[in-house]
Amino acid sequence: MTETTKTHVILLACGSFNPITKGHIQMFERARDYLHKTGRFIVIGGIVSPVHDSYGKQGLVSSRHRLIMCQLAVQNSDWIRVDPWECYQDTWQTTCSVLEHHRDLMKRVTGCILSNVNTPSMTPVIGQPQNETSQPIYQNSNVPTKPTADENANLGTVMRYEEIELRILLLCGSDLLESFCIPGLWNEADMEVIVGDFGIVVVPRDAADTDRIMNHSSILRKYKNNIMVVKDDINHPMSVISSTKSRLALQHGDGHVVDYLSQPVIDYILKSQLYINTSG
Numbered sequence: 001m002t003e004t005t006k007t008h009v010i011l012l013a014c015g016s017f018n019p020i021t022k023g024h025i026q027m028f029e030r031a032r033d034y035l036h037k038t039g040r041f042i043v044i045g046g047i048v049s050p051v052h053d054s055y056g057k058q059g060l061v062s063s064r065h066r067l068i069m070c071q072l073a074v075q076n077s078d079w080i081r082v083d084p085w086e087c088y089q090d091t092w093q094t095t096c097s098v099l100e101h102h103r104d105l106m107k108r109v110t111g112c113i114l115s116n117v118n119t120p121s122m123t124p125v126i127g128q129p130q131n132e133t134s135q136p137i138y139q140n141s142n143v144p145t146k147p148t149a150d151e152n153a154n155l156g157t158v159m160r161y162e163e164i165e166l167r168i169l170l171l172c173g174s175d176l177l178e179s180f181c182i183p184g185l186w187n188e189a190d191m192e193v194i195v196g197d198f199g200i201v202v203v204p205r206d207a208a209d210t211d212r213i214m215n216h217s218s219i220l221r222k223y224k225n226n227i228m229v230v231k232d233d234i235n236h237p238m239s240v241i242s243s244t245k246s247r248l249a250l251q252h253g254d255g256h257v258v259d260y261l262s263q264p265v266i267d268y269i270l271k272s273q274l275y276i277n278t279s280g
Contacts (some may be wrong), residue, residue: 003042009035011046011171011201012102014086014095016057016243017066019269020048020073021260023241027203028080030238031171034230035201046080046171047102048073052092059247061274063087072264095170096190099198102168169228170200174208177227181216191219199226205239250275 011031017024028046035041050066051057063084070082085101086093093101177200180186194200196219204210210229214220220227241260249257250269257266269275 006040006042008166009041009043010102010106010166010168011043012049012099012168013047013171014049014098015051015176016055016060017048017050017070018057018060018243019066019246019261019265019275020070021241021243021246022262023238023260024048025073025077025080025262026238027171027173030203030230030232031201032079034232035228043079046077048080048082049086049098050082050084052086052089054092056092059275065268065272065274069265069268072268073262075264094187094190096187096193099168099170099194103198106166106168168198170194170198172200172202174202174204174206174210174213177202177210177220178208178213180220181213188219195219195223195226199223199228201228201230203230203239205242207239247275251277 011028013024013027015024032043032046035043048070050063050070051060053060053063067082067084067087074080074082083102086098180191180195202210214224214227246257246260248254249260261269
């Protein structure tokens with residue numbers, strides 16, 4: 001397949017990122033590597049979308065802190081960006097609404113119809129820069145400020161293709177996939193849109209059996225061809241890292257925290273005295 005006939009992908013990860021770990025960043029990298037190796041996809045951007053403060057999870061620190069930690073974690077990446085849209089809404093947003101927001105935003109910013117079906121587009125898409133100098137749509141900074149609508153695009157600069165297919169895919173761990181099987185936890189109409197209209201890229205954690213998980217949900221079985229499981233090293237060292245383990249390591253003064261979090265994130269946590277005196 002030529003570069004223009006491959007499906008161009010934006011990976012979107014939603015979550016608490018409380019705090020963001022090396023495992024989160026490796027999830028993006030592993031997903032991109034896997035999709036590229038299939039020969040069918042080109043990943044042109046990654047979005048980290050921290051959840052709103054009103055999500056209500058115990059021990060969730062302010063979105064202001066979480067946004068800064070996320071920005072510090074991706075500051076050396078040339079393709080992963082942090083998007084503050086969720087955090088700046090009046091209340092918590094569903095994963096479905098976040099996906100739809102970014103789909104609609106890409107339409108406005110690029111003029112591209114993002115239907116997530118195999119329909120090529122003759123319009124510009126978000127990607128890598130052309131020869132001329134362009135300014136990033138959203139810049140990482142130490143102190144997040146409320147962005148304009150176009151700044152929320154958060155994926156760098158604009159590139160033109162003669163004919164492309166562009167998809168926004170939800171990136172998640174197998175723990176989120178497994179949550180789809182919990183009765184009443186997810187709105188079924190939302191699940192239909194997330195899995196059926198958008199699609200999911202799953203990076204397994206703790207050697208999870210993703211086939212078994214998918215067999216427990218009629219919706220996951222129905223759209224199994226829209227679920228891509230990253231099949232690399234099931235014992236990848238990053239697959240056991242979690243925010244919970246990171247918080248516990250911080251509370252107990254465990255030196256292994258350097259294996260879980262990047263140094264800029266650790267420095268910010270210590271400076272801001274986050275997680276030190278909280279439970280779980």
